[in-house]
Amino acid sequence: MSLSLTRAGFLTSVQDLGRNGFRQFGVSLGGALDVFALRVANLLAGNDESDAGLEITLGGLRMRFEDKRVIAWCGGEFDVRVGSTPLPAGHSCLLNADDELTINQPKVGCRAWLTISGGIDVPFVLGSRSTDLRANFGGLDGRALRDGDGLPLGKQSEFSRSLIDLLREQRVASWSSPAEWSSSAKTETVLRIIRGVDWSRFNDVTIQRLTRDAFVVSSDSDRMGVRFDGPELRRNDDVDLVSEAVAPGTIQVPPNGRPILLLGDCQTIGGYPKIAHVITVDLPLAAQLRAGDRVRFSEVSIADAYRFLLERERQLERFRIGLSLHDS
């Protein structure tokens, strides 16, 4: 069974939780830029958290399914409809064969993650179904989706089947995931950061600028990183640094002084100074940034970064248990 895309949208790709274990060969982590959103949407569809879904950038999609499926989505403020019925973020929804699902441009934010019960069943490449758009492998033929593409869907879980049964009248579930999870886009974004190893290569004025000023997202941002037009950050020294590992969340400052916040498709190593890192729980906000958005950075301790992460993980655990109670 499959889904067919009449319109593939601006930039849509198959993504799961990413590709671990091959950094030493230069292979990026990749995966959904907001893995938490994908995990939540997968749970809502009755899937494993690690199943592959679609990462949608700026909408523009139309698709149909061959058979009954449960779907869910999380992300920016997109207008998603089944026929004429609006489908809010963070809700399980039943799609019948030949229903048309449309996803229009977001009012706020940039990306959304759509999951379908059974998951998207493309082959694993290096342990993941994620599309590596830079090296062109994984996902569907290693590329972004195009109009007319068909995608194979996997076998639905027992839970997905019982959801189909449960939703046959109301279509859209009355329960939902917490609103702050399913809708991660903000008009005024504050990203919490911890210090990077090269923090002290920047003087007090520059650090003040980093932690007080608003930074404007540049139009040449992509899945590799969010680039900022300004303000500029200048280093104290001009020591030539040796390339070393970088990670999603790392904020690099190239010689032109315009910081780059690395995202999932970033290179495995980099030689620019690392002034700071966005904490893991705030990466979903970073994944929603688009050209012209204004962002502020606020310093927290690494201990707090772990507390926030643990708290969110515990909430997800409670949500997972609550969701399983609908299986009756």
Next chain:
Amino acid sequence: MKITPLGDSALTVRVDDRFKDAPEKTLKEVLNVVRRLEDAHIPGVIELAPAYTTVGVFFDPIRVINCAVEPGSVVEWITQKICEGLAHGKRKQGGRAVARVVEVPVCYDPEFALDLDHVAQHAQMSPKEVVDLHRATDYLVNCIGFTPGFPYLAGLPEKLATPRHATPRKEIAAGSVAIGGRQSGIYPLRSPGGWNVIGRTPLRLFDPQTNPPALLRAGDRLRFQAISRQEFETWTF
């Protein structure tokens, strides 16, 4: 050896700050750290990412916390595990520790060697002298990065060092053998790049359908072997 956080899901183990002084010794030490940390099987560690003077240790903080670690002590806990792993690791030199020597065939045909004349001019040599010097040298793979499978090579004769282009080319063909400053490398995939291209190899340096997916890994020794255009076209693996 310094260990510092790289965000909240990785640490950087710094073997040496001064890479240029003793690249080979530093690289050996980096790979030694990798082997010891592999053997240490630290709970929560996902993977290791060696570079010139460092090893990135990527981990899942939730799995660390689930080992009864307080959120406030994650960094200390994993740092201690790394130090223990480095102190107690006593794996014998063998297996991967023995450097492989990989022969890489290169065709220096003018159609592929876009910047051979430029490199020759810069080195005040003839193109043939550049090629002869380039292939008479032993190289060492320092690390893999930039794109999947891209080897950063040490050992380029100083004479051949040529600054990279101020404006990178939008597209460089897969297999292009190139010089960037004092380094040398091979582009495994068609990609943008600013290095001086002096030849092309028919070898496939990155294949996601095989495991490991890259032909080369850090620590390998590499030698270029000149092949004709005819050999390039008919190269079989």
